[in-house]
Amino acid sequence: MSGILEEAYQRFHATGPEFDGALSNHGPMAVEAMVRHGHEREVHAWIDWYGARLDEPPRGLNPVTGENWREALGDRKRAMDWIAYMQREVRLRPWRDLLAEWWPRLLPGIVGGATHGVIRVGHCVRALLAEEPSQEISAGPRLEEFAHALGYWAALAKPLEVATPPRSGDAAAASALAAVPSVANQSISIGYRMSQLGETPGWSAAFEALRTPGTPEQAADLLAAVADAAVRDYLRRGQGNPVMLVHASTAPNAVLRTLPALPKRLWIPSLDAAWLATAAVTAAYRNTEAPAADVAAAIAQTGNAQETFDRAVRHRDEHAVKFADAALDSFERTADKEALAAATRATLMIQAAA
Structure with missing residues (x-):
């Protein structure tokens, strides 16, 4: 069953991070849990069922950069801009370094989007850590999911007032x-x-x-x-x-x-x-x-x-x-x-x- 999680991530990366307006796409989180607990064989059928309700990725509005990121933080309309930014960043340096930089920036907005951003990151990090002992991660669906998860959290991260x-x-x-x-x-x-x-x-x-x-x-x-x-x-x-x-x-x-x-x-x-x-x-x-x-x-x-x-x-x-x-x-x-x-x-x- 090797590669099931990677295949699942690839399928979900062709969908948007949200659907029906502002509902979070839980697919990557749920399938990571299913694979972890021995339900690999059910994953693709589950995606067929769950994916029918999902939307295509929305268009980006304006690229996030190292200079303008503060004004884009917590703007869920900029989710794809944020994901594209994290995709670029994760190709340039180790994922742990990227996480350490952005984690303290995003923590104040942990409750934004009903906490779905940090939950998606947590599932993805568990998947990355599970693979690290066996091989060096340099590319692939797990890193792509990390970029999607971290970018989505950045789009949701609004501090409580x-x-x-x-x-x-x-x-x-x-x-x-x-x-x-x-x-x-x-x-x-x-x-x-x-x-x-x-x-x-x-x-x-x-x-x-x-x-x-x-x-x-x-x-x-x-x-x-x-x-x-x-x-x-x-x-x-x-x-x-x-x-x-x-x-x-x-x-x-x-x-x-x-x-x-x-x-x-x-x-x-x-x-x-x-x-x-x-x-x-x-x-x-x-x-x-x-x-x-x-x-x-x-x-x-x-x-x-x-x-x-x-x-x-x-x-x-x-x-x-x-x-x-x-x-x-x-x-x-x-x-x-x-x-x-x-x-x-x-x-x-x-x-x-x-």
């Missing part, structure tokens, strides 16, 4: 996440929901509560704990919005996957940005706690890790696949079966809403 004071708390990840309040009006777009954060009682205190790590290694451990807490939180609170709330865990997990490719000086800022993404998405979409019977039913229907991922693939939904992938990462770190049950519940709820 809410004050984020330095954290001063000492709370563990699960406790800090549990304290995040919900915005008052959970309707309309993610932008409207997040515009309420600054006026939401308890938001600042909850955001500041997460402890501050003293070393890059501590930041990595705390980031993993944030991703794990968000997965488990979904089990009981995911019904607020079964699709959108998956990003509270997939975003920090994407950052965590990227850390090994980044200089350690960027690990603590990466935690800070990922925590903001998790807390903001949680505040925007988390709702009341699910009935205990629903949680128990999800736990009862959950098998082992492979069975959990297989269920998501059978359902086909891209969010179910990506969340199951993140949940399996969490289960591997913690051996907590609630992580797998959260993936089961996500698949069931997304399937019911389809």
Whole structure:
């Protein structure tokens, strides 16, 4: 099955990064997860199904350069300009160097586009790191996907218009996440929901509560704990919005996957940005706690890790696949079966809403 991921990337690079106006193309992310978990044989059939809804790449508007990039940052209409820029750059220098340069520029806008930019980068970096031990990467679909992912994030990267004071708390990840309040009006777009954060009682205190790590290694451990807490939180609170709330865990997990490719000086800022993404998405979409019977039913229907991922693939939904992938990462770190049950519940709820 060698080359399946490369073939999949090539097919998706003939489509646009978004479709139906502003929906993110999840294809490259989902197929990377499918290949990683042994579903290579289903990839092309899945692309046939998913790709039918995608659009052709839009035209570029004005080339991004080393001089004008600041004015183009966060302009999703310039997505193809950004992708073309990253395609040029990745041919000129090692991908890790390009990542290290752009990562701190893009982190402040991690929530832009509902975090899809950083998630796509995280999936691609995992694919690049998986290939590195066996061969030197100089060209090919994986590098092309890196350019598409990084360029797409640059087009989405808009900082939240809410004050984020330095954290001063000492709370563990699960406790800090549990304290995040919900915005008052959970309707309309993610932008409207997040515009309420600054006026939401308890938001600042909850955001500041997460402890501050003293070393890059501590930041990595705390980031993993944030991703794990968000997965488990979904089990009981995911019904607020079964699709959108998956990003509270997939975003920090994407950052965590990227850390090994980044200089350690960027690990603590990466935690800070990922925590903001998790807390903001949680505040925007988390709702009341699910009935205990629903949680128990999800736990009862959950098998082992492979069975959990297989269920998501059978359902086909891209969010179910990506969340199951993140949940399996969490289960591997913690051996907590609630992580797998959260993936089961996500698949069931997304399937019911389809």
